[in-house]
Amino acid sequence: MPGRLHHLQNPLPGKTVEFLINGRKVAGREGDSLLTAILTNHKAVRQSEFGDGLRAGFCFMGACQDCWVELSDGSKVRACTTLLEEGTHVSLPELKL
Amino acid sequence: MRAAETLVKAGLRPVVLDEGFKAGGQIYRQPPVPDGREPEDLYGSEAEKACALHETFERIRPNIDYRPRTLVWNVIGDSVDYYDESADVAGRLQASHLILATGATDRTLPLPGWTLPGVYSLGGAQISLKAHHSLIGQEVVFVGTGPLLYLVSLQYAKAGADVKAVVETASWSNQLRHASGLAHLPSAAVRGVGFMLSLRRMGVPIYRGAHAIRFEGESDCGLTAVSFESGGRSHRLSCIAAAMGFGVRSEWQLAELAGAQLSWSDIQQQWVPDLTDHVRASVDGLYLAGDGAGVCGADAAEVRGELAGFALLQDLGHSVDASRRQVLEKSLKKQWRARAALDRMYPVPMHLLDELADDTLVCRCEAIAAGEIRHVLVRPGAEDVNRAKAFSRAGMGRCQGRMCALNVQAIVERAKEQGPQAIGWQRTQPPIKPVPMAAMADAYVPDPEGTRE
Numbered sequence: 001m002p003g004r005l006h007h008l009q010n011p012l013p014g015k016t017v018e019f020l021i022n023g024r025k026v027a028g029r030e031g032d033s034l035l036t037a038i039l040t041n042h043k044a045v046r047q048s049e050f051g052d053g054l055r056a057g058f059c060f061m062g063a064c065q066d067c068w069v070e071l072s073d074g075s076k077v078r079a080c081t082t083l084l085e086e087g088t089h090v091s092l093p094e095l096k097l
Numbered sequence: 098m099r100a101a102e103t104l105v106k107a108g109l110r111p112v113v114l115d116e117g118f119k120a121g122g123q124i125y126r127q128p129p130v131p132d133g134r135e136p137e138d139l140y141g142s143e144a145e146k147a148c149a150l151h152e153t154f155e156r157i158r159p160n161i162d163y164r165p166r167t168l169v170w171n172v173i174g175d176s177v178d179y180y181d182e183s184a185d186v187a188g189r190l191q192a193s194h195l196i197l198a199t200g201a202t203d204r205t206l207p208l209p210g211w212t213l214p215g216v217y218s219l220g221g222a223q224i225s226l227k228a229h230h231s232l233i234g235q236e237v238v239f240v241g242t243g244p245l246l247y248l249v250s251l252q253y254a255k256a257g258a259d260v261k262a263v264v265e266t267a268s269w270s271n272q273l274r275h276a277s278g279l280a281h282l283p284s285a286a287v288r289g290v291g292f293m294l295s296l297r298r299m300g301v302p303i304y305r306g307a308h309a310i311r312f313e314g315e316s317d318c319g320l321t322a323v324s325f326e327s328g329g330r331s332h333r334l335s336c337i338a339a340a341m342g343f344g345v346r347s348e349w350q351l352a353e354l355a356g357a358q359l360s361w362s363d364i365q366q367q368w369v370p371d372l373t374d375h376v377r378a379s380v381d382g383l384y385l386a387g388d389g390a391g392v393c394g395a396d397a398a399e400v401r402g403e404l405a406g407f408a409l410l411q412d413l414g415h416s417v418d419a420s421r422r423q424v425l426e427k428s429l430k431k432q433w434r435a436r437a438a439l440d441r442m443y444p445v446p447m448h449l450l451d452e453l454a455d456d457t458l459v460c461r462c463e464a465i466a467a468g469e470i471r472h473v474l475v476r477p478g479a480e481d482v483n484r485a486k487a488f489s490r491a492g493m494g495r496c497q498g499r500m501c502a503l504n505v506q507a508i509v510e511r512a513k514e515q516g517p518q519a520i521g522w523q524r525t526q527p528p529i530k531p532v533p534m535a536a537m538a539d540a541y542v543p544d545p546e547g548t549r550e
Contacts, residue, residue, distance in 0.1 A: 004233070004234060005234070014132055014230070030130050033129075043318075048212075050464035052464045058218055063203075064496050066462075068531075083129055
């Protein structure tokens with residue numbers, strides 16, 4: 001499934017960092033925040049707890065708190081201020097987009 | 098960074114707590130991992146300043162206690178509570194003197210559909226490009242007001258995005274009427290005109306005086322279009338991404354917790370800390386620098402940082418270079434005058450809230466719509482913004498009102514037909530950002546039995 005964000009390639013394509021979305025292996029890039037890595041592969045990061053639909057982050061600077069995501073161990077992190085690490089496993093809403 | 102440099106020059110060894118991955122703040126943010134781009138690619142016309150600042154910081158680094166990825170979440174008296182995100186450890190430092198340079202975040206407005214996936218803050222769109230070398234989407238509409246709107250639009254166009262349009266809420270006549278104020282800082286005017294001309298050359302349309310702005314799409318899919326009115330005509334632009342920003346708002350939560358008095362600024366349309374001697378807060382030993390103490394921009398932030406360092410040194414009994422300080426003060430005055438001109442040219446379009454529908458979400462965190470806030474305002478005692486928050490939960494979510502407080506305030510002002518002084522600001526509560534309970538427990542709850550891992 002295509003993501004929402006678009007990685008630029010020039011001048012360097014960047015080293016690939018593998019991680020998991022709902023058990024599926026995907027590729028992020030070294031230097032990505034977890035938010036960037038998720039959104040280049042997936043269209044949203046969470047369901048709003050109040051039933052108003054999907055959210056996909058907003059401010060990218062740790063201010064709005066819209067991008068908290070659940071890791072497979074049940075813990076939660078703010079994706080925009082978390083650096084992508086090899087093997088990170090995030091649980092995201094499955095989308096029918 | 099300039100404050101730390103000033104202290105180091107005087108032989109001090111300050112602790113520098115930085116929430117970022119790397120030094121640079123927002124404007125001079127560095128990619129977490131170098132990606133081969135040159136400073137000119139990252140910072141454009143500001144590359145020289147960025148390099149100078151980064152080099153300065155590298156030079157003083159052996160003489161400071163620098164802690165990146167460290168979130169300060171509370172200040173009480175001389176205690177500074179922090180959470181070190183890389184080590185997952187919380188702790189407390191004692192500080193006899195404190196300089197806060199907490200910066201600013203995007204000023205947003207509750208426009209219909211602004212919580213849809215695909216709608217990002219303007220600063221966020223820039224961070225995505227600058228720090229992570231990625232676009233928020235291939236087709237983007239930029240909505241808002243002010244210089245940053247043109248800068249980021251241009252950066253996106255140059256990076257290869259299809260920038261569908263720049264949708265500016267300020268009218269052209271308003272911009273021209275107040276542009277003479279930029280005579281205090283001609284370089285800002287030249288840069289701004291340059292952005293607009295470059296956008297035109299690249300074929301990006303600029304719509305001015307925009308209103309009735311809506312982000313369209315489905316909440317389970319995301320943004321599909323931006324619609325608005327401009328020049329007496331309705332427009333609808335298909336896109337999968339949009340960025341919105343109406344200037345920036347000061348991040349003064351820590352200053353308030355430290356005891357700083359705030360006042361309403363009519364020209365900035367927001368609450369800002371009271372300052373004397375440019376950098377002194379209303380509490381002894383507390384100095385405020387940068388946009389966290391009223392918005393004046395990155396160049397001014399460097400000046401204010403150095404002045405904060407000087408003020409602190411003076412309070413410690415050091416002698417400071419009086420002629421250097423005069424130069425800084427003179428430069429800062431010029432910057433404030435230019436900023437006032439920009440604030441007049443690109444005012445926050447609070448009039449857009451006159452048409453705010455009951456079902457538009459105002460508080461993103463708690464998903465509180467305008468109608469729910471209006472509804473609680475009829476209850477007895479709901480006279481100010483903090484009661485409105487307590488009764489409606491708007492501003493009580495994870496972001497602590499960063500994104501909505503000024504908009505909730507505007508709703509209360511309209512309902513009560515009162516000004517900001519009567520309505521007040523949403524008071525800051527610690528922790529100012531979410532901190533894991535486990536880390537807090539480890540740091541603050543005694544464990545005499547040693548049973549905790």
